[in-house]
Amino acid sequence: MKRRTFLTCLAGITTALVLSGCGFQLRGYGAPELSIERLALSAADTGPRAQLTQRVSQTLESAGVTLDDSAPLRLNLGEAKTTERELSFGDAGNQEREVTLTLPFSVQRVSDGAYLLDQQQVESRGTFYTSSDQLLSRDDQREELLEDLRDDAARRLLERLRNLDTQSVSTH
Incomplete structure (x- = not known):
């Protein structure tokens, strides 16, 4: 019995060493630093979009980016679009609904107006379950899912900005 435990532990350690040796990284760990220190944010703060703009601002600031005009x-944030569709069939019983949040964005140099990223978008999806007996809680479930999707869209946007080459941008 002890030999089996030892071999299991040995196999686990070997697997960990092999994965670390081949460059495997857990998501979010060992991610490259954001090369952008200061960024102007351009977005209309109206309606539900204001929550997404606020979430993007918080995510950028927590990554060490100073928001400065x-x-x-x-960073230009476009009109966020939310779509919802029913994935299950039939009117009775549980219904699975999918919500998709799409955030268009672009990044441009202020000095000459050139786009470093033009007409890009990040998309985040999620599902929730509801039934015909829970019509009042459907809106609460949808709003809870939208909060998660806003967080995810802000993280995805940050990842896209991590990959942006800013070597040609002057910092004065």
Whole structure:
């Protein structure tokens, strides 16, 4: 019995060493630093979009980016679009609904207006379950899912900005 436990532990350690040796990284760990120190944020703060803009601002600031209107780069957030569709069939019983949040964005140099990323978008999806007996709680479930989707869209946007080459941007 002890030999089996030892071999299991040995196999686990070997697997961990092999995965670390081949460059495997857990999501979010060992991610490259964001090369953008200052960024101007351009977005209309109206309706549900204001919550998404606020979430993007918080995510950028927590990553060490200073939001400043005089920054050399501008992040332009477009009109966020939310779509919902029913995945299950029939009117009775549980219904599975999918919500998709799409956030268009672009990044441009302020000095000459050139786009470093033009007409890009991040998309986040999720599902929730409801039934015909829970019509009042459907809105609460949808709003809870939208909160998660906003967080996810802000994280995805940050990942896209991590991959942006900012070597050609002057920082004065």
